[in-house]
Amino acid sequence: MTVQPDEKIMGERRQLLNLGYRLLGSLADAEDVVQETYTRWYAMSPAEREAIESPGAWLTKVAGRLCLNLLGSARVRREAYVGEWIPEPLPAAAEWSAGVDPADRITLDESVTMALLVVFESMTPAERVAFVLHDVFRYPFAEVAEIVGRSPAACRQLASSARRRVAGTRATAIPDAARQASVVRRFRAAWQAQDIEALIGLLDPAATAVSDGGGRAVAHPLPIEGAEEIARFYLSIARLGPTRTVLERTVNGRPGLVIEDDGRTETVFAFEVAGDRITHIWAIRNPDKLRPWRRP
Numbered sequence: 001m002t003v004q005p006d007e008k009i010m011g012e013r014r015q016l017l018n019l020g021y022r023l024l025g026s027l028a029d030a031e032d033v034v035q036e037t038y039t040r041w042y043a044m045s046p047a048e049r050e051a052i053e054s055p056g057a058w059l060t061k062v063a064g065r066l067c068l069n070l071l072g073s074a075r076v077r078r079e080a081y082v083g084e085w086i087p088e089p090l091p092a093a094a095e096w097s098a099g100v101d102p103a104d105r106i107t108l109d110e111s112v113t114m115a116l117l118v119v120f121e122s123m124t125p126a127e128r129v130a131f132v133l134h135d136v137f138r139y140p141f142a143e144v145a146e147i148v149g150r151s152p153a154a155c156r157q158l159a160s161s162a163r164r165r166v167a168g169t170r171a172t173a174i175p176d177a178a179r180q181a182s183v184v185r186r187f188r189a190a191w192q193a194q195d196i197e198a199l200i201g202l203l204d205p206a207a208t209a210v211s212d213g214g215g216r217a218v219a220h221p222l223p224i225e226g227a228e229e230i231a232r233f234y235l236s237i238a239r240l241g242p243t244r245t246v247l248e249r250t251v252n253g254r255p256g257l258v259i260e261d262d263g264r265t266e267t268v269f270a271f272e273v274a275g276d277r278i279t280h281i282w283a284i285r286n287p288d289k290l291r292p293w294r295r296p
Contacts, residue, residue: 009041012056014104016063021106022132023067024074025087025117027292031104033070037063057143064129064147071125082215084223086282087117088289089268092250096292108253111136114270114282117252119169123162130155131162180273181248181255187271187278188246188257194238196231203227204277209234214286217266230281258293265293 016037020030037059041049052058078085090106106112111132120128126148133139133147134155141152141159148155183202190198209230213219224230245260249268257269268290272280284290 009038009055009059012059013038014107015056016059017104018107019060019063019132019137020067021088021090022111022117022120022136023064023129024070025121026074026289027088027090027106028288029070029074033063033066036066060139061143061147064133068125068129068148071128075125082213083219083221084210084212085121085214086210086212086284086289087114087121089114089251089256089270089282089284089293091292092253095249108250110253112252113254114252115169115272115280116166118280118282119166123165124158126150127158127162127165130158131166134159135163177255179276180271183273183276183278184255184257184271185248188248191234191238192246194235196235199231199234200227202276202278203230204274204279207277207279207281209281209283211283212286212289214288216287217285219283219285263295265290265295268293 013034016034017027017030020033021027024030024033040062041055041059049055090108090112092108093105096105110116120132123131129148130141130144133144134141141155144155144159145152148158150158187199187202190202205227206225207227207230209220209224211219220233224233243261244266247258247260249256249258251258251268251270254270256271258265259267259269266285268284270282270284271278
């Protein structure tokens with residue numbers, strides 16, 4: 001028998017990145033976890049690596065445990081974060097910045113919509129790991145238990161609790177892509193035309209807008225609630241920066257908007273749409289979270 005070839009081991013990289021991003025909501029943190037996972041793999045002797053029956057399962061277990069530990073410390077870090085914390089937005093595969101390895105591009109599906117990632121943030125670390133591993137990646141509870149450090153029955157309860165959190169939000173509703181794109185397109189047109197009545201009509205009366213600047217870019221520090229309040233705030237933005245370009249783009253697998261200033265991505269907007277109304281707007285302005293959107 002021979003040691004697993006590097007290409008086979010490194011072929012797990014994209015799977016590990018996908019897992020890490022869903023667990024952490026941060027591409028940068030997911031990349032750090034993957035790097036540490038491989039560091040631990042290659043720190044073992046060839047004989048130790050050869051003794052591992054399923055290298056992919058071993059890598060997943062290590063990455064899962066690292067994510068679980070990081071989620072605990074992330075809560076502490078986010079308490080000190082300047083303003084609201086929003087998960088990092090991801091572009092469609094064809095829209096990643098040049099030079100990014102395809103193996104580093106996250107697969108976009110229902111489990112990475114901004115709405116669901118925000119719900120993930122409300123879960124305990126153990127709930128999030130159990131739910132993502134079992135419900136998203138289809139790992140049996142026996143394997144989840146080895147990562148979480150609890151019994152399979154306890155992990156089943158954790159996943160069930162997480163499922164209830166998801167079911168209690170609109171994040172479970174999968175809007176028609178064409179309808180959502182139409183709503184976002186009309187929002188863009190009304191915003192650029194500075195038509196406050198049209199904006200209010202496109203927003204749910206109880207809509208919420210959240211902005212993330214992380215202390216690196218100007219952003220409203222607290223969520224804005226209510227259709228009229230959001231519309232008035234966004235009109236003030238339009239008046240301040242009329243020369244900026246507003247583009248329709250795919251954000252975490254859903255229709256969204258990107259603001260560019262002189263070709264540089266300044267803000268990425270993700271939306272949650274219910275029916276023909278926008279219920280949530282997430283504006284990510286922290287430049288540290290916009291790396292995949294940068295042009296060469």
